[in-house]
Amino acid sequence: MPFDMNSLLDDVEELKRIIIFEKNKILEYQEQLQLQRQKEVEYREELRLQKLKETEHLEQIERLKIQLFGRKTEKWSQIEKDQGLLFNEIESSLREDSPEPEEKSLFTPVKSHTRKKPGRKPFPEYLPRIEILHDISESEKTCACGHTLSRIGEEKSEKLDIIPAKIQVEVHICPKYACKHCEGTSGETVPVVRIAPVPNQIAEKSMLSSGFLAYTLTQKFADALPFYRQVGILQRSGVDISRSTFQYCDSSF
Template sequence: MKPLAQLDQLNLDAHTKQQVTGIVQALLDQAQQAIRVQELKIQALTMELAHLRRIQFGKKNESLSSQPNLFEESVLADIAAVHAEIEQIDVTVKTNAPKSPRVRAGRQPLPDHLPRIEHRHEPESCQCGQCGNKLVKIGEDVTEQLDVEPARFFVHRHIRPQYACKSCETITAEPVPPAIIDSGMAAPGLLAWVITSKYLNHLPLYRLEQIAAREQVTLSRSTLAEWVGRIGVALQPLTEQLKWHLLQGNTLHADETPVTQLEPGNGKTQRAYLWAYRSNDLDPGPRIVVFDYQISRSGQHARNFLQNWQGHLLVDDYGGYKALFSRAALSCTELACWAHARRKFFDLHQANGSSMAFEALQRIANLYAIEKESKHLNIELRQQLRAEKSLPVLDELHDWLRQTRMQTAHGGASAKALDYALKRWPSLVRYAHTGYLPIDNNPVENSIRPIAIGKKNWLFTGSQRAGQRAANIQTLLGTAQLNGLNPGAWLNDILTKLPTWPNSRIDELLPFAPEFIQSLKLKQ
């Protein structure tokens, strides 16, 4: 359709035709300008979308990294927002260009264990709207939507009738069972919610106070703080028992992360450290993580925690651990972390696109490919696979590292990355001579990472005691998660049982999977 060409077919005088032509041309110019603006906006959004996709997938496609993106949820939300903006513009831009269909991944079925609330939507009439005949049911169209209720507060009302004997005037009533907090108004479920919200979801107590207030429930911060303190003391025996079980293993991961501690009275802060010790996933038995809060990074804290423990300890290159591996100690055998060695080359490649670093990354990737292949093997088969595949790769890698180092100038970033691997080589290759030692320290870093991220919410610990209490509770909740348990449900059950539970059976309360609890019973 050409509006200006059609004007010639109209019976208009020259002056009127000129005016109409000017108006139509102005409208066309205005429409073209609007379309151009929208096209430019689509181009900008498309470029932004490409950038976000590079952020989302760049590590997998370009940098050979297997580490998760800590901001992935923000990137995914931004991608969805850009798609939505483009779709809004497409509605107003009239174009004949065909749109390519968007590829969507199939939606995962909703879990079977969730309760279903059925809503039946029957037609307003059982008669056909066209001919008036009676309708016959031929099937059903069923769709499901996932929903959630915010924290729902309710009251347990315990009624204990009192009965009296007319003969001897004895009064009988069901006794009040012992509780974690005697005569307290909080049921175990509420206490578990407070603890998991604070230490697992990293919500400060004032936010829990606000959540309760929105439901017209008064929970003062002082009351919440009192509950937290009392529960921390009650759970202390479980933490000590978990530490005992952890030290029965012959291989441990260790790492530490800084936290800020408030110095009461003067408003200043100091740096403290949360030390983490993790069991070896390649060993049989339950998975355990134990956190230890200390006011410094001194290696003496690690020695105090481990005491007379003997075995393989997998750590980074922090000097605080060195005393554990000295000839005088004769207790721990050092395992070095391939993820840390790899990180040196990764940073170098990211900084200047070093071809040497890229080749190192590819060679190290071969080691991880072998580990992925052995993931579901038992210890004997894994040791055999490592002997056949990992050791030859390591020998070639060592020769390449030495030759490359001789050709590299001293003092630069390349030399430092090469020296890191070469100086720690005996500790780096030790895992490959067995079928039960881990290749890197990622398990303990994964356990400590949620706490490190959560620091953005709680900023600092209020005191050394508060830090120690947090470490104890994080130990229990973290171990529950490692063993596939719902931490809140587990804690609810424990807080109900603990007041009357015999100390001789404390192992049965630990956050292990049921099969591990059963094995502990058999050993007793």
């Protein structure tokens, strides 16, 4: 189709507007193309990192399999073979340097010994013992001949028992004293109202006693029992103490 020269615009301003519009479209397209390329680069980098993680996971799984089940094959690598040859050379050199031992009898006398049978380890003697008697009824203590049975011995077995922690509330009472006769008008320098001082506390203004704090801190640092687990244990006993109370006492040390 031949180009029609009459179809061209004669208005210069209109031509400028068209050129600027087309140029803006080209710039916009270039920006979109640049963004698309940047996204492709980011996607490729993300894909590379993902493959790297998968490779690391596979290697870790393979190492765990080797630790659990051993090697899949008994074949050694070349390095391991060389290391084995090195140990063989050292062993052979030691055999050459050391004198040959004299021939001895094939039988070596060994002292006789008695093998101990494995048994339970006894409980410590310092633990208190509570005896629980399991006796037969009085009617069973009478023989068929009519005579009373005599106690000829007993069977004794020990079982370890534990008493759960006992929770109690200490009520500290400080009586106040004052003179009702003079009501403090005698001019004494001592206070009008006398009261015994409260014992010093490990954590100031704490609602927990020193023994309770020692118990909880021992559980946390010696038994690795965190505060939130101790809060749950107390809640099962009907005592509701927030974790912040434990943390405040812990920070007071």
